[in-house]
Each structure stands twice: as C-alpha cells, then as structure tokens.
Amino acid sequence: MRQRIAVVGSGPGGLAFARVLHRHGCSATVLERDPAPDARPPGGTLDLHQGLGQLALEKAGLLAEFQALSRPEGQAMRILDTDGTVLRDWRPRPGERANPEIDRGQLRDLLLGTLDVQWGRGVTRVVPGTPDGVLVHFADGRQETFDLVVGADGAWSRVRPAVSPATPHYTGVTSVETSLDDVDTRHPGLARLTGDGSVAVYGANRSLVAQRNSGGHVKVYARFRAPLDWHTGLDPADAEAVRASLLALFDGWAEPVLDLLRHGTAFVHRPLYVLPVSHTWTHVPGVTLLGDAAHLMPPLGAGANLAMLEGAELAESIAAGPDDPDEAVRAFEETMWARAGRWAQITTAGLERLVSPDPAEALAVFDRVQPS
Ligand SMILES: Cc1cc2nc3c(=O)[nH]c(=O)nc-3n(C[C@H](O)[C@H](O)[C@H](O)COP(=O)(O)OP(=O)(O)OC[C@H]3O[C@@H](n4cnc5c(N)ncnc54)[C@H](O)[C@@H]3O)c2cc1C
Structure with a gap:
C-alpha cells in the first residue's frame, strides 16, 4: 500500500524533501501555514555549499538551473575596521563555485516548480500512534491522518513536541x-x-x-x-x-x-x-523532524544547506522503498544528528567569536574559513 506522507512546512527543507520524492515518482502532501508563496517577504540571500545545499539540488535534478540563477561573485567578502579601514578584501577566483549566493525567493521558486503545496494549512498539533496513523490537527479545526509526518516547520515547530520537549533559547x-x-x-x-x-x-x-x-x-x-x-x-x-x-x-x-x-x-x-547543540530524541514511529525544527542554530550559513540536504536524503531513502520505512527514518535521524551536531558546534562557537568583546576574534574566524 502507498504510504501517506505529509511534510509540514515549505521552507528549503520541506520543499527539497517533496521535490526529491517527486523526482522518484513518489509524493508527499506539503502543508504550509502561509496563505500563498508570496504572503511575506522571502528574506535575504543564502549561500549554498558544494556538498550540502548544492548536493541537495543535484539530487533534485536542479543543479544546472541553480548554477544559471546563482551569483558566484556574491561570495566576495570585505572586512572593515570600525574606522572604515579595509582589513580583508577577498574575491572568488573565476569559476569558484564553492558557496554561490541565491536570493531566498529564487530558491523557493526553483524548488517549488510545479509541486502542489497546500497553502494556508497551519498545523497546530501532531499526535502519533492513533489506530489510523499519525493524526494532524490544523488551525481551522480540521484533522487528517498520515503514515509519516515530517516536521520541516522551522524554529517554532508544531511537530517537534510529538518527539521532543526541547524549545529554542x-x-x-x-x-x-x-x-x-x-x-x-x-x-x-x-x-x-x-x-x-x-x-x-x-x-x-x-x-x-x-x-x-x-x-x-x-x-x-x-x-x-x-x-x-x-x-x-x-x-x-x-x-x-x-x-x-x-x-x-x-x-x-x-x-x-x-x-x-x-x-x-x-x-x-x-x-x-x-536549540540545544546535539539535540536528539527517542525515535517515534511515524514522525520525524528536519532542518531548523530539528537543530535550530545561529544563522551562519549552514541552516538552509543542512535542511535541504536532509530533505533530499530522507526522500531518497524513502523512495528506495525499504521493507521497513520506519527503519529508513531511524537511519536518517542518526545521520542528521551527527552532521547537524557538528555544525551546531561550529556555528555556536562562530557566533561567540563574531559578536565578541574582542573584534580580532572575528577576523581570526574569517582567516580560518577563507585563508588568502
Ligand atoms: C538572516 C539569516 C541569514 C541566513 N543565511 C543563511 C545562509 O546563508 N545559508 C544557510 O544555509 N542558512 C542561512 N540561514 C538559516 C536558514 O534561513 C534556515 O536554517 C533555513 O531557512 C531552515 O529551513 P527550514 O526549511 O528548516 O525552515 P524554514 O525556512 O523556517 O521554513 C519553515 C516553513 O514552515 C512553515 N511553517 C511554520 N510553522 C508551520 C505550521 N505550524 N504549519 C505549517 N507550516 C508551518 C513556515 O511558514 C515556513 O514556510 C539564515 C538565517 C537568517 C535568519
């Protein structure tokens, strides 16, 4: 029997999940709280790393389109002293595509493509383990059941309480x-x-x-x-x-x-x-999280990348049709926790140093990431 799969949230993680599933001939119901794709400003620019966000786009068959849209020149980075002195002025080499930038709205449209998102469907609560599956409650009072609910609903996830008591601090x-x-x-x-x-x-x-x-x-x-x-x-x-x-x-x-x-x-x-660094939970059959819902961390260039790769990887392992889909979700969670835990440590330490009593700390972070 075909699995009834829902993904809550149409951010980079939820859309990458739905898009890769779709590419493999499977489908998920995408439940999004916003009433329309352009209901609020999409936000700034994102750098997508080779091996993370770009790998997810490759898995979605969208890498060439990303390369046409993205801005490799956007990788340029200049650092000034508070008196305006230029301390560093780094420019990417021609052909350098390690972390090109793309506007968030362009990325959303690229991932959306012809996906069928259910707009205006805010989820309020998710109850696993009912006789018919995982029960999803909506803000308008309606309910629906699924075999698997993926919480890709960001920092203030309404799916997260079904698996973990953690809340952001x-x-x-x-x-x-x-x-x-x-x-x-x-x-x-x-x-x-x-x-x-x-x-x-x-x-x-x-x-x-x-x-x-x-x-x-x-x-x-x-x-x-x-x-x-x-x-x-x-x-x-x-x-x-x-x-x-x-x-x-x-x-x-x-x-x-x-x-x-x-x-x-x-x-x-x-x-x-x-969220706490290395946030994990005891596996709950039928519910999982990805992206900010699972591992909200300081916004230092990793969150959207991780969310997208997680979405793509989870979709691939479900589409591979394992005998026990729940085992695939468990394996996915282990991989996600290990990788996100490393990034949460890096970005937490990064925030301490980038907004630090000693501005030389910030320069040292840049020099480690971008040696001249
Ligand atoms: C200023 C800033 C700059 C950043 N720059 C970068 C960068 O350069 N590179 C990078 O990798 N990351 C960056 N990040 C982090 C990145 O934005 C997030 O990590 C990423 O958006 C997380 O994706 P997501 O899909 O998990 O969640 P989100 O993008 O938060 O998407 C969640 C979706 O779920 C929907 N939703 C929420 N609640 C519900 C509900 N109850 N029911 C239904 N739908 C719901 C929301 O409307 C939204 O569409 C930045 C963040 C900020 C704030």
Whole structure:
C-alpha cells in the first residue's frame, strides 16, 4: 500500500524533501501555514555549499538551473575596521563555485516548480500512534491522518513536541535587519562599500554586515549582545526611533558604515534563538523532524544547506522503498544528528567569536574559513 506522507512546512527543507520524492515518482502532501508563496517577504540571500545545499539540488535534478540563477561573485567578502579601514578584501577566483549566493525567493521558486503545496494549512498539533496513523490537527479545526509526518516547520515547530520537549533559547545576540533598494543608482557609495558580495564590520560585542542580493537590493544586519527586552519603550514599527537607537549603539563607527543604517528602510527585530547543540530524541514511529525544527542554530550559513540536504536524503531513502520505512527514518535521524551536531558546534562557537568583546576574534574566524 502507498504510504501517506505529509511534510509540514515549505521552507528549503520541506520543499527539497517533496521535490526529491517527486523526482522518484513518489509524493508527499506539503502543508504550509502561509496563505500563498508570496504572503511575506522571502528574506535575504543564502549561500549554498558544494556538498550540502548544492548536493541537495543535484539530487533534485536542479543543479544546472541553480548554477544559471546563482551569483558566484556574491561570495566576495570585505572586512572593515570600525574606522572604515579595509582589513580583508577577498574575491572568488573565476569559476569558484564553492558557496554561490541565491536570493531566498529564487530558491523557493526553483524548488517549488510545479509541486502542489497546500497553502494556508497551519498545523497546530501532531499526535502519533492513533489506530489510523499519525493524526494532524490544523488551525481551522480540521484533522487528517498520515503514515509519516515530517516536521520541516522551522524554529517554532508544531511537530517537534510529538518527539521532543526541547524549545529554542535566546543566544544573547539580537539581529536587527534593514534593507536598501536600487543601491547602485540611489546609494552608489554604499554599493561600492558592499561590493559584489558582503561587507562586514566587527566592533566590541557588535557587528554590521551588508549583503548584496540580486536586483540592486542590499540587506543590512546589525547584530549585538543585548538582553531580550533591549527595546523596551521602543516601538519596533517606528523606523526612525529604531534607527536612532541603532545609530547610538554604533556611535563612533565610520560615517560610510553608519550610512548603511541611515538609509535603511523598515527594520525587523530578530533575536537569535537556538536549540540545544546535539539535540536528539527517542525515535517515534511515524514522525520525524528536519532542518531548523530539528537543530535550530545561529544563522551562519549552514541552516538552509543542512535542511535541504536532509530533505533530499530522507526522500531518497524513502523512495528506495525499504521493507521497513520506519527503519529508513531511524537511519536518517542518526545521520542528521551527527552532521547537524557538528555544525551546531561550529556555528555556536562562530557566533561567540563574531559578536565578541574582542573584534580580532572575528577576523581570526574569517582567516580560518577563507585563508588568502
Ligand atoms: C538572516 C539569516 C541569514 C541566513 N543565511 C543563511 C545562509 O546563508 N545559508 C544557510 O544555509 N542558512 C542561512 N540561514 C538559516 C536558514 O534561513 C534556515 O536554517 C533555513 O531557512 C531552515 O529551513 P527550514 O526549511 O528548516 O525552515 P524554514 O525556512 O523556517 O521554513 C519553515 C516553513 O514552515 C512553515 N511553517 C511554520 N510553522 C508551520 C505550521 N505550524 N504549519 C505549517 N507550516 C508551518 C513556515 O511558514 C515556513 O514556510 C539564515 C538565517 C537568517 C535568519
């Protein structure tokens, strides 16, 4: 009998899972809370690593399309001192494709293709072990049962409680995002500062990173150590008030760097939460997790890559038609836990060093990753 498979969430992990299953002639019901693919801004740019995100795209048969869309020049990275001195200026060699960038929206559309996603289907709870399988409760009060439910529903997963009591905790680092449009025409100085890829400035316990997306769009991330309630008394919707508080926080930094904040449009507050490093659980038949739902970690270039590869690998092992599908899920979980545990350690240590009292720590991280 054909397995009834659902994946909750149409982020990079859920879509990679559904897409690879589809490629092998199987299908999954994709349940997504958002009412439509463009219901909210898709977010910034992602670098997809060879051997992780790019491998997942290869498994999905989408690598050539990715190569046509992605921006290898986006791998360029410049590091400045807070007084504006250029400390490092790294550019990829011609043909360098280790970590090209792609806009999140472009990646979503690539993975979506003709997949049939059920939009507006927010899951509230998952109950394994009922006589008819795994019972899924929806926000509109409806219920449905499946043989396998894959929780790819991100940081605040509603599937996770079915397998684990873990919940994300605050890292002590907050990120406030803003963006600049049409940067080459409207802000040519900031376009030059950002270059083809990213510019990062590290100070004591704070950093500013600007990343070029396609179409002249630049995302700016201000990261700093602060208590969760740092913005008490500040209306997050009041862009001018947030801008003023950020300019005060980064006071004394070089003027061209502060212009990234002065010209930013709306500000989005994103405190950084993580799950415990090496989060695992006792296997529950019929339910599993992947991506941020399983191993939320600091956003340092690994999360989407891992989610996609996990989605692709789980789909391949299910499509291989094992005698016992549950055994395939168990084996998948062991592989995921080992690999994600390593990345969680790397990114947790990375965040400590990139938002550190000693900015030289951040430079040392860059020099290890990107030796000249
Ligand atoms: C600023 C920033 C930059 C980053 N840069 C990178 C990078 O360069 N490279 C990289 O690899 N990673 C990066 N990451 C991390 C990456 O974004 C995440 O790790 C990745 O998106 C996780 O994918 P996912 O599919 O597990 O979950 P998500 O992308 O969070 O997708 C979850 C999906 O589930 C849906 N959903 C949620 N709850 C429900 C529900 N109850 N019912 C139904 N649907 C639901 C959501 O609407 C969403 O569509 C970055 C993160 C941030 C914040």
